[in-house]
Amino acid sequence: MADYRVKIAGVEFENPIIAASGSYGFGREYGQFYSLDEIGGVSVKGLTLKPREGNDAPRIAETPMGILNSVGLQNPGVDYFLAQELPFLKQFKTKVIANIAGNTIEEYCRMAEKISDSAVDMIEMNISCPNVKEGGVAFGVCPATVEEITRAVRQYAKKPLIVKLSPNVTDITETARAAEAGGADAVSLINTLTGMAIDIHTRRPILHNNIGGLSGPAVKPVAVRMVWQVRQAVNIPIIGMGGISSGEDAVEFLLAGANAVAVGTHHFVDPMAAVRVMEGIKNYMNAYHIERVCDLTGAVQPY
Amino acid sequence: MKTMIGTVAYHREIVPGIFDMGIDCGEAANAAQAGQFVNILCEGGDALLRRPISVCDAEGNLLRIVYEVKGKGTTLLSKYQVGQSVNFLGPLGHGFDTASAGEKPLVIGGGIGTYPLLLLTKKLNNANVFLGFRDKNRLTLLDEFERIANTKAATDDGSFGYHGLVTDLVKTHLEQHGGSMIYACGPKPMLKAVQALAAQYGVPSRLSMEERMGCGIGACLVCACKTKAADGQVHQSHVCCDGPVFDGKTIVFD
Numbered sequence: 001m002a003d004y005r006v007k008i009a010g011v012e013f014e015n016p017i018i019a020a021s022g023s024y025g026f027g028r029e030y031g032q033f034y035s036l037d038e039i040g041g042v043s044v045k046g047l048t049l050k051p052r053e054g055n056d057a058p059r060i061a062e063t064p065m066g067i068l069n070s071v072g073l074q075n076p077g078v079d080y081f082l083a084q085e086l087p088f089l090k091q092f093k094t095k096v097i098a099n100i101a102g103n104t105i106e107e108y109c110r111m112a113e114k115i116s117d118s119a120v121d122m123i124e125m126n127i128s129c130p131n132v133k134e135g136g137v138a139f140g141v142c143p144a145t146v147e148e149i150t151r152a153v154r155q156y157a158k159k160p161l162i163v164k165l166s167p168n169v170t171d172i173t174e175t176a177r178a179a180e181a182g183g184a185d186a187v188s189l190i191n192t193l194t195g196m197a198i199d200i201h202t203r204r205p206i207l208h209n210n211i212g213g214l215s216g217p218a219v220k221p222v223a224v225r226m227v228w229q230v231r232q233a234v235n236i237p238i239i240g241m242g243g244i245s246s247g248e249d250a251v252e253f254l255l256a257g258a259n260a261v262a263v264g265t266h267h268f269v270d271p272m273a274a275v276r277v278m279e280g281i282k283n284y285m286n287a288y289h290i291e292r293v294c295d296l297t298g299a300v301q302p303y
Numbered sequence: 304m305k306t307m308i309g310t311v312a313y314h315r316e317i318v319p320g321i322f323d324m325g326i327d328c329g330e331a332a333n334a335a336q337a338g339q340f341v342n343i344l345c346e347g348g349d350a351l352l353r354r355p356i357s358v359c360d361a362e363g364n365l366l367r368i369v370y371e372v373k374g375k376g377t378t379l380l381s382k383y384q385v386g387q388s389v390n391f392l393g394p395l396g397h398g399f400d401t402a403s404a405g406e407k408p409l410v411i412g413g414g415i416g417t418y419p420l421l422l423l424t425k426k427l428n429n430a431n432v433f434l435g436f437r438d439k440n441r442l443t444l445l446d447e448f449e450r451i452a453n454t455k456a457a458t459d460d461g462s463f464g465y466h467g468l469v470t471d472l473v474k475t476h477l478e479q480h481g482g483s484m485i486y487a488c489g490p491k492p493m494l495k496a497v498q499a500l501a502a503q504y505g506v507p508s509r510l511s512m513e514e515r516m517g518c519g520i521g522a523c524l525v526c527a528c529k530t531k532a533a534d535g536q537v538h539q540s541h542v543c544c545d546g547p548v549f550d551g552k553t554i555v556f557d
Contacts, residue, residue, distance in 0.1 A: 029522040032304040053539045058515040060525035268518045
């Protein structure tokens with residue numbers, strides 16, 4: 001019997017598949033298609049201290065093998081999540097990762113404090129959202145700020161802390177090192193790449209926010225490259241993501257150095273995406289007689 | 304819930320660029336309410352997202368969709384052959400509630416928004432139907448509406464029926480006969496005008512909204528639509544799961 005479990009910052013996941021924040025709500029919708037016991041973890045829709053309505057529509061544009069989105073962190077707020085959504089998720093074996101986004105360092109700290117008293121398994125700090133005016137991406141692009149905010153939140157977080165890294169930087173290993181230096185227990189990458197699409201007939205951007213975040217198969221090679229670089233730069237675990245739509249894609253991320261992987265955009269194409277990606281990993285392990293999924297992590301043999 | 308696999312039973316171009324497809328899908332067809340939609344995977348090319356397409360009719364095991372070819376997804380769909388598999392989710396969303404139709408319901412459609420109204424009109428059996436088209440070359444399903452309901456048509460250029468906006472016909476009708484409920488689907492300016500007429504004549508309304516969509520089931524939150532709650536607060540609701548049909552008085556148009 002092969003072993004699919006992975007351990008990230010002391011938290012044991014049944015398998016390395018995590019639902020990426022923003023693609024999966026609070027698990028209820030895709031929970032109608034399969035039991036959430038099937039996937040290692042769920043990173044919930046990005047939470048803010050107060051409820052947020054998000055941006056005006058249109059919030060999505062399809063681009064070649066990808067999508068641009070600009071939801072703008074619409075969410076019911078951290079208190080509502082803890083009271084109304086977390087109990088649903090905790091019925092399952094899946095590990096719950098609370099993704100948090102703030103306008104100020106204090107907001108991140110307040111949220112980390114609230115979540116620390118709950119049954120949430122891990123906290124993921126979104127310092128790289130491209131779709132909100134303040135905070136978000138601004139925190140995530142400067143190494144000094146990444147270290148400062150991570151160190152501050154670390155003091156309030158009684159749960160393992162993941163820092164989600166932005167790909168919209170010159171050198172992602174700098175922000176990864178900064179997160180590690182600030183006390184992050186793990187990093188997740190990549191968040192979306194900022195992009196834009198224009199309707200040439202109306203001469204207006206398709207997104208009401210003008211710009212948005214690119215995800216889907218189009219970003220996968222960029223994401224694999226960044227995971228590989230970050231693996232060589234830090235010692236903490238990596239959750240890899242960006243365009244994963246098959247078991248083969250997921251294995252690429254594991255080989256590049258990811259300890260677990262997240263599936264996002266592909267849920268919209270196939271509601272069974274996360275389960276199918278896991279099946280694909282199992283098939284790969286079977287074909288290559290691999291006993292433990294964790295043995296794949298970082299096993300790429302670069303030239 | 305699960306992904307459905309149906310089979311193309313028939314597929315024809317009814318006017319240039321507008322296709323009529325019957326999907327044999329067993330009991331999924333029976334479950335369809337007027338105003339719901341299916342989220343179809345348009346295979347055979349590089350359309351990534353599913354395409355939400357409204358249910359036009361449902362009878363026996365057959366789900367009928369009528370759609371206009373507009374982009375990558377619908378172009379791929381238009382190539383589907385009889386016997387080919389169709390991967391879809393649904394029927395999804397909240398449709399038209401026919402229980403509150405009352406004695407004198409009005410059904411108002413514009414352009415591609417007329418398609419989901421056929422099943423609704425069948426279920427109502429006492430509706431007065433008003434359909435607006437760009438010109439006589441874009442008339443679709445008109446004969447089918449005429450067979451089951453008192454139907455009036457308008458064209459923007461006057462090449463068929465009333466010359467002008469369909470909402471002009473609606474206004475005249477409301478003036479003379481009143482109404483118990485207004486159901487509408489069509490372009491936003493038309494829906495906005497319908498909302499105003501409904502308010503003016505004190506008739507409740509149900510408006511079917513459209514927005515660029517992702518998952519189709521309420522997870523990704525991209526298909527936002529502004530609505531006003533009872534306390535006056537404006538929220539971003541979502542077309543796929545809160546709609547596509549909303550109580551007309553709650554919609555906030557820009």
